[in-house]
Amino acid sequence: MAVIGIISDTHGLLRPEALSMIQGVQHIIHAGDIGKPEIISGLAEIAPVTAIRGNVDVADWARAFPETASVTLLGRRFFVIHDRNDLWFDPAKNGSDVVISGHSHRASTETVDGVFYLNPGSGGPKRFSLPITIATLHLEGNSMSSTIHRIA
Numbered sequence: 001m002a003v004i005g006i007i008s009d010t011h012g013l014l015r016p017e018a019l020s021m022i023q024g025v026q027h028i029i030h031a032g033d034i035g036k037p038e039i040i041s042g043l044a045e046i047a048p049v050t051a052i053r054g055n056v057d058v059a060d061w062a063r064a065f066p067e068t069a070s071v072t073l074l075g076r077r078f079f080v081i082h083d084r085n086d087l088w089f090d091p092a093k094n095g096s097d098v099v100i101s102g103h104s105h106r107a108s109t110e111t112v113d114g115v116f117y118l119n120p121g122s123g124g125p126k127r128f129s130l131p132i133t134i135a136t137l138h139l140e141g142n143s144m145s146s147t148i149h150r151i152a
Helices: 017-021 038-044 062-066
Strands: 004-005 027-031 050-053 068-073 076-081 098-102 106-111 113-117 135-141 143-150
Touching: 017 135, 027 038, 038 050, 050 068, 113 143
Parallel strands: 004 027, 027 050, 076 098, 098 113
Antiparallel strands: 004 135, 068 076, 106 113, 135 143
């Protein structure tokens, strides 16, 4: 089985608890609102990282990150976008298997027209009354499942 770490909305805070939960993953996806570049270098010490910028990533360093990303991992096509409401195409018709998003700070999963949508919630500073969460995506053969990990 392969495991992918999914994190979003760190807003400049990479929690040690988040790092311990994704130790040993094969890849990490950060769905934006990184907050500062050290977040990505910290994640890259664990596994290769695909990262996009979010709406708060406006400093000069953030230009190095795209607004969206398409990546194929372990035979599955991922599309990463910060705010799912900004999708301008139908991922099912585009051949995407998984859509990763953030922005809402609310962890969620659902499958629509065969596409798995995953929002890991917010892994950074406590905001609103929402829990702090990240996710892992477990891939084995043709099956896929996710776990939302509550940090606080």
